[in-house]
Amino acid sequence: MFSFPAKWASLAALQGLLSVAAGAFGAHALSHLLDANALSWWHTASQYLMYHALAGLLAAALASYLPAAKKIIILFVVGNTIFSGSLYIMALTGVLWLGAITPIGGTCYLLGWFFLTKSLWQWQTNKQEPETK
Numbered sequence: 001m002f003s004f005p006a007k008w009a010s011l012a013a014l015q016g017l018l019s020v021a022a023g024a025f026g027a028h029a030l031s032h033l034l035d036a037n038a039l040s041w042w043h044t045a046s047q048y049l050m051y052h053a054l055a056g057l058l059a060a061a062l063a064s065y066l067p068a069a070k071k072i073i074i075l076f077v078v079g080n081t082i083f084s085g086s087l088y089i090m091a092l093t094g095v096l097w098l099g100a101i102t103p104i105g106g107t108c109y110l111l112g113w114f115f116l117t118k119s120l121w122q123w124q125t126n127k128q129e130p131e132t133k
Helices: 003-032 036-061 071-095 096-100 102-126
Strands: none
Touching: 003 036, 003 071, 036 096, 036 102, 071 096, 071 102, 096 102
């Protein structure tokens, strides 16, 4: 049975895979179909999807050391879904009101980075320094 971090790490890894696939799709298949604005949204979505997939994997790898690992991973996965998902849909459909929900994903990213910073700081300050002779 998967542990909590492994389940969410799997989702983060899947989002990394989707980022590469979407980036390639945008660069090759959509570059002739979408206007410059839509391609820019697609590119931004792919970049942020990868950045935060990697950040989620980092939090999962350090889960036993980070007090807020569960929260951090969830925030990055949900942030990716909302932020990148809304930009992808907006680029494909031209439904611009989706831009109003994109910042919700961005807020999830910011909170994830805040809790990652806080957890790493707590881990470092609580860590015993090795004794020197």
